Amino acid sequence: MRMRLVPDNTNVDFFGRWKLWLGISGVMMIVAFASFMVQGLNYGIDFRGGTTIRTSSTQSVDVGAYRDAISPLGLGDITITEVFDPSFAADRNVAMIRIQAQDDQEAVTAELIADVESALAATVPDISFESVESVGPKVSGELIQTAVIAVVLAIGAVLIYIWLRFEWQFAAGAVLALVHDVLLTIGVFSELQIRFDLAIIAALLTIVGYSLNDTVVVFDRVRENLIKYKKMPLKEVLNTSINETLSRTIMTSLTTMLALVAMFVLGGDVIRGFVFAMMWGILVGTYSSIFVASAILLYLGVKRDWTKTDAKSGTQFADIDA
Amino acid sequence: MLQIDLWKRVLIWGTVALGLWLSMPNLFYGRVEGHNDAVKAITQSGETPELAAQVAQWPDFLPSGLVNLGLDLRGGAHLLAEVRVADVYQSRLEALWPEVRDALRPERAVVGTVRLQPGPADALRVKISQPGGMARALELVRGLAQPVVSLTAAGSSDLDVQGVDDEITITLSEAEREATDDRTMRQSLEIIRRRIDEVGTREPTIQRQGADRILIQVPGVGSAAELKAIIGTTAQLTFQPVVGRGSDAQASAGIGNEILPAADEEGLYYTLEQAPVVTGEELVDAQPSFDQNGRPAVSFRFNPAGARKFGDYTADNIGSPFAIVLDSEVISAPVIQSHIAGGSGIITGNFSVEESTNLAVLLRAGALPAGLEFLEERTVGPELGQDSIDAGKIATMVAFAAVLVFMFLSYGLFGVFANIALIFNIALLFGVLSLIGGTLTLPGIAGIVLTVGMAVDANVLVFERIREELRTARGPARAIELGYEKALSAIVDANLTTIITAVILFAMGSGPVRGFAITLGLGIVTSVFTAIYVTRLMIVIWFGRTRPKTIEV
Numbered sequence: 001m002r003m004r005l006v007p008d009n010t011n012v013d014f015f016g017r018w019k020l021w022l023g024i025s026g027v028m029m030i031v032a033f034a035s036f037m038v039q040g041l042n043y044g045i046d047f048r049g050g051t052t053i054r055t056s057s058t059q060s061v062d063v064g065a066y067r068d069a070i071s072p073l074g075l076g077d078i079t080i081t082e083v084f085d086p087s088f089a090a091d092r093n094v095a096m097i098r099i100q101a102q103d104d105q106e107a108v109t110a111e112l113i114a115d116v117e118s119a120l121a122a123t124v125p126d127i128s129f130e131s132v133e134s135v136g137p138k139v140s141g142e143l144i145q146t147a148v149i150a151v152v153l154a155i156g157a158v159l160i161y162i163w164l165r166f167e168w169q170f171a172a173g174a175v176l177a178l179v180h181d182v183l184l185t186i187g188v189f190s191e192l193q194i195r196f197d198l199a200i201i202a203a204l205l206t207i208v209g210y211s212l213n214d215t216v217v218v219f220d221r222v223r224e225n226l227i228k229y230k231k232m233p234l235k236e237v238l239n240t241s242i243n244e245t246l247s248r249t250i251m252t253s254l255t256t257m258l259a260l261v262a263m264f265v266l267g268g269d270v271i272r273g274f275v276f277a278m279m280w281g282i283l284v285g286t287y288s289s290i291f292v293a294s295a296i297l298l299y300l301g302v303k304r305d306w307t308k309t310d311a312k313s314g315t316q317f318a319d320i321d322a
Numbered sequence: 323m324l325q326i327d328l329w330k331r332v333l334i335w336g337t338v339a340l341g342l343w344l345s346m347p348n349l350f351y352g353r354v355e356g357h358n359d360a361v362k363a364i365t366q367s368g369e370t371p372e373l374a375a376q377v378a379q380w381p382d383f384l385p386s387g388l389v390n391l392g393l394d395l396r397g398g399a400h401l402l403a404e405v406r407v408a409d410v411y412q413s414r415l416e417a418l419w420p421e422v423r424d425a426l427r428p429e430r431a432v433v434g435t436v437r438l439q440p441g442p443a444d445a446l447r448v449k450i451s452q453p454g455g456m457a458r459a460l461e462l463v464r465g466l467a468q469p470v471v472s473l474t475a476a477g478s479s480d481l482d483v484q485g486v487d488d489e490i491t492i493t494l495s496e497a498e499r500e501a502t503d504d505r506t507m508r509q510s511l512e513i514i515r516r517r518i519d520e521v522g523t524r525e526p527t528i529q530r531q532g533a534d535r536i537l538i539q540v541p542g543v544g545s546a547a548e549l550k551a552i553i554g555t556t557a558q559l560t561f562q563p564v565v566g567r568g569s570d571a572q573a574s575a576g577i578g579n580e581i582l583p584a585a586d587e588e589g590l591y592y593t594l595e596q597a598p599v600v601t602g603e604e605l606v607d608a609q610p611s612f613d614q615n616g617r618p619a620v621s622f623r624f625n626p627a628g629a630r631k632f633g634d635y636t637a638d639n640i641g642s643p644f645a646i647v648l649d650s651e652v653i654s655a656p657v658i659q660s661h662i663a664g665g666s667g668i669i670t671g672n673f674s675v676e677e678s679t680n681l682a683v684l685l686r687a688g689a690l691p692a693g694l695e696f697l698e699e700r701t702v703g704p705e706l707g708q709d710s711i712d713a714g715k716i717a718t719m720v721a722f723a724a725v726l727v728f729m730f731l732s733y734g735l736f737g738v739f740a741n742i743a744l745i746f747n748i749a750l751l752f753g754v755l756s757l758i759g760g761t762l763t764l765p766g767i768a769g770i771v772l773t774v775g776m777a778v779d780a781n782v783l784v785f786e787r788i789r790e791e792l793r794t795a796r797g798p799a800r801a802i803e804l805g806y807e808k809a810l811s812a813i814v815d816a817n818l819t820t821i822i823t824a825v826i827l828f829a830m831g832s833g834p835v836r837g838f839a840i841t842l843g844l845g846i847v848t849s850v851f852t853a854i855y856v857t858r859l860m861i862v863i864w865f866g867r868t869r870p871k872t873i874e875v
Contacts, residue, residue: 002874003731008793054706087713110547110696130706132546136697139402150830154823161819199765202835205827206772206842209820213776216819217783220812248779248786255728255782256775259721263771266720268713270394270706271764278772 005254006247014242014290015235018298021291025180032187041190044197047144049101049137051113054083054130055120058091066095069123073115076100085269094130094269101137147201151182154208166219167303173296174215177288181211184284185277199274207281210256214249214289221245222294226302234301238294253286326862334855338746341848344385344753353379354386387756390525391541392763392837395711397704398541399549402697405510405534407503408444409692411494414502415446418466418481418492419578420597422448425462433459438578439489446492453488460485463492470497503534509691511536514553535697546699554694559602559685561632562594564643564655585651586672592652594645599635604628608685610678611668618678619670622685629665637661648681714767721771722748729778733785736875739860740781743852747777750848751841760844763837773845779816780853783809788875798873799865806858813854817846 045052061082070078076099083094097120102112113132120127135143155178163171182204189196221241229237242249257279264275347354357380360373380386393400419438426436426448434451441447450459460483467481480498484491494502511530518526518540527539543549565579569589575581578597584590604624611621624632636644636658645655646669653671673681726744729737751770755762788805792798824843828836 002734005732008789056705087709110550110699114547128703128705129701130703131701133700134546134698138404139697146830150826153830154826157822157826158819161822165815198831198835199838202765202827202831202838205823206769206838209823209842210772210776212819212823213779213816216815217812220815224808244790245786248782251732251782251786252776252779255725255778256772258724258728259771259775262721262724263717263768266713266717267768268710270710271714271768274765274768278768 004247005250008247010243010246011239012243012246013239015239015295015298018235018291018295022295022299025288025292028187029180029183032183032190035187035190039190039193041186041196042193044195045098045101045133045135045140046197047140047147049135049140051099051116051132051134053097053099053113053116053120053132055095055097055124055127056130057093057095057124057127059093059124059126061093061095063095065123066097066120069119070097070099070116073112073119075102075112075116083269087266087268101135101140143198147198150201151204151208154205155179155182158208158212162216162219166223169297169300169302170219170223172300173293174212174219176296177215177285177293178208178211180288180292181207181281181284185281188280189277194273194276197273199271200277203274203277203281206278207285210278210282211285211288214252214285215293217248218242218245218289218294219297222297235298238298242290242294249286249289253282256282326859331859334859337851338750338856341746341750341753344387344756345749345751347380347384347386347388348752348756350380351388354388356380358386358388385756387759389752389755390759390761391707391711392761392766393539393541393700393702393707394764395707395714395762396541397702397707398539399543399546400698400700401538401546401549401553402531402699403536403538403553403694404697405507405536406693406695407506407534410502410506411499412443414494415444415492417597418446419448420595421466422446422463422490422492425466426450426459429455429458429462440577441491444493448490448492450488450490456485456488456490459490463490470495470501506691507534507536510694513690514538517552518549536694542704545701547701550696550699558647558649559605560598560647561600562596562598562645562647563635563639564645565593565595567592567655582645582647582650582652584655585648585653592645592655594647594652598647599644600624600628600632602685603691604631605685608682610675610682613668613670617670618673618675619668620673620678620682620685621668622666624665626665629663632665632667633661633663710764714764718767718771718774722774725774725778729781733875735864736785736788736857736861739857739864740778740785740853742860743781743856744774744777746856747845747849747852748774750852751845754844754848755841760840761837762841765835765838766841769838769841769845772842773849776820777845777849777853780809780813780850781857783812784853784857785875792873792875798870801873802861802865806854810854813850817850820846 063080063082066080067078070080078100079096079098081096083096085094088094097116099112099116113134117129117132155175158178159171159175162174185204185207188194189200218241221244222238225232225237225241225244229240232240260275260279260282264272264279267275356376360376364373364377423436423438426433430436432452433455437449437451439447439449448463450456463483464481467479467483470478470480478495478497480495480501482493482495484493507530511528514536515526515528518528518538525541527537529537531537538549538553540549543552565576568591571581571583571591573581573591573593575593578595579593580596581591581593584592604627606623606625608620608622611619613619623629640658640660643655643657646653648669653669669681722744726741729740729744731737733740748770751773754760784805787809788801791801791804791808796804821843824839824846827839828843831839
């Protein structure tokens with residue numbers, strides 16, 4: 001007896017309202033972009049410069065007292081938040097203190113950190129500093145730049161790969177789906193003001209990889225079915241292909257999601273933002289490979305006669321590994 | 323039909339066995355680590371019974387490579403420093419002044435008196451009193467220039483010399499600046515490495531980044547401030563001619579001179595020529611020792627160039643005082659009694675034995691050629707690291723178990739094959755990481771979790787294909803074969819695209835991001851291997867034994 005998530009023969013009509021799906025995706029992308037433009041991202045110190053100090057104490061965190069201890073130092077904007085996590089022991093109270101980059105400093109100041117630490121230690125005797133991170137403004141600007149370049153490069157590389165392996169319409173569909181996923185993920189981070197740091201960039205690129213994985217599997221089947229059913233309308237070929245790969249799509253998304261949920265719940269608060277980004281990315285990536293990538297393919301249309309080799313197209317590359 | 327050559331079978335099982343063998347030490351992390359540290363300690367400082375006991379905890383015939391734990395897991399300090407390479411230009415030009423003066427002095431009749439002018443740090447400005455002699459002066463100063471020794475700048479000269487009216491401006495040429503920057507970086511790297519090695523911590527990472535940056539990561543150091551103290555202690559030793567001495571720190575020193583305090587006498591200041599005769603960079607050795615009165619001292623030896631300069635100067639200046647300057651304090655200013663040939667000497671001062679030992683260490687390691695500016699510093703406490711490891715371990719195990727159960731429920735016996743392959747996959751991943759000395763970071767653990775989730779993808783693709791083929795009522799053997807065949811192109815395409823992103827992440831990222839890219843990339847390679855070859859081999863063996871008429875996937 002097998003557990004079946006998806007019946008063997010499904011015939012869901014994914015493209016009955018494909019224009020609607022594209023429209024919804026478009027609106028969501030606009031909302032995400034607008035949110036990014038209006039309220040921006042809650043950049044961590046990686047991208048903004050400054051210092052974060054993570055403290056731990058057996059006494060409960062009194063944010064006011066912490067603030068009173070630090071504010072005489074005149075460091076400008078200070079954010080103090082208490083961190084809660086189910087994995088903490090009862091007498092472990094953790095706080096994150098974020099200090100903005102100081103205006104006149106290109107580099108990191110050791111004195112500043114030492115001053116803050118001693119001021120806090122005077123208020124809370126048993127305080128310990130679990131981690132202290134400082135990034136100077138000089139580097140943080142560069143970090144944003146390399147991060148953006150990395151994402152753009154990844155998407156560009158993928159565009160070329162798919163174009164060589166399939167046809168340009170496939171590449172356009174896949175890349176638009178990727179842009180969709182990245183934008184929506186950035187949108188969620190902007191909406192919920194979750195801290196956005198270097199690790200999130202890693203997550204974003206993983207989402208790019210995952211979403212692509214999904215899209216490529218569907219496209220691979222589409223290519224196969226295009227050859228198999230030469231007379232079938234494109235819409236039906238796409239529908240059939242997605243139905244045929246549906247149980248695989250659901251299975252893989254679920255196993256990955258299972259692994260990530262375990263990490264989200266049990267992996268500790270340090271990594272939670274990172275895991276959240278990947279979970280969201282898998283949801284969006286699974287959706288986009290069907291409703292964005294394939295819908296775009298339907299919109300653009302594809303060459304149907306795959307038997308004759310067309311010197312101008314990239315199809316002869318399609319057999320590279322076969 | 324379903325056949326795999328013997329040599330392929332041997333190769334597949336061999337790879338799996340090798341992976342298991344190589345990854346095994348990680349199950350006994352603490353013990354193997356103790357063993358490795360003890361082996362290192364014995365080669366450095368000889369054997370003791372405790373060390374031998376530690377070595378014996380792990381047998382020699384077993385592999386002892388471990389996955390490095392990143393700073394975010396082990397705790398430690400991370401620093402990104404920018405080397406102020408331009409510092410070196412200034413000291414180069416300062417050192418040039420005596421040469422310029424000595425070159426022009428014999429031609430006093432033509433050029434008149436020669437005076438150093440205050441100017442920007444990256445240029446040396448010299449005024450001559452007879453502008454008519456400018457042509458001759460330029461000729462002489464240009465004669466001091468030397469060809470730049472570097473591959474890219476062959477043929478260019480190291481100095482740019484310009485004369486306007488009665489003033490000569492000397493700057494370093496572009497080619498020389500580049501060559502100097504490169505030298506400064508190499509030297510800084512070497513000195514930082516030596517200083518950190520003196521402290522003797524485990525596996526520090528010291529890397530050059532870009533044109534003028536150095537990344538330093540040291541596990542197990544309590545804080546970045548501590549690490550900075552180790553790196554930042556300069557021991558700039560110079561020997562400078564003494565112009566005079568007095569009690570006023572604010573007195574005018576005169577151009578080309580500086581006023582420095584005496585180290586052991588309050589209120590005493592020396593006026594010194596800024597350009598040193600010899601610097602600590604020309605030292606080849608420094609040892610703690612004792613002077614003739616039995617007080618702690620440091621003896622030193624110069625390289626041939628330094629020895630010659632030192633010898634010449636002492637021969638020419640018998641009877642004049644000579645200052646030994648350490649970190650901008652005059653340690654002592656003995657009067658030169660005789661020509662000191664051979665290039666060795668002794669520094670005396672009010673040292674304790676410990677101070678003289680430390681000073682010798684600092685002198686040996688050398689001074690940093692240029693100042694450092696710290697752009698980024700991170701400290702992760704060991705407790706936080708341990709917490710992250712614990713949480714990561716539990717999460718990975720739960721994720722793993724969930725995926726195993728899920729696969730079994732979905733595919734039955736075939737799911738079991740996929741699960742065994744998945745376990746081999748993780749072992750292989752750890753094996754490769756141990757072999758290449760890869761670093762496991764917190765995002766790296768997430769990368770492994772993701773690999774677990776995605777590793778099954780290849781198998782899912784294959785199994786779903788086999789199901790489809792079974793529906794079209796071919797024999798089971800044919801269905802299995804076609805399943806693998808047809809799924810291959812999707813597997814290859816899907817995984818190649820992910821590899822592309824992993825490579826880009828690795829190239830662009832740093833620190834934890836890089837760690838993530840490594841585990842993700844390796845995870846894809848190992849998972850494709852186990853999903854395609856290992857499961858297939860298991861299925862083929864099972865099929866060959868049982869020869870079922872029908873199969874259920």
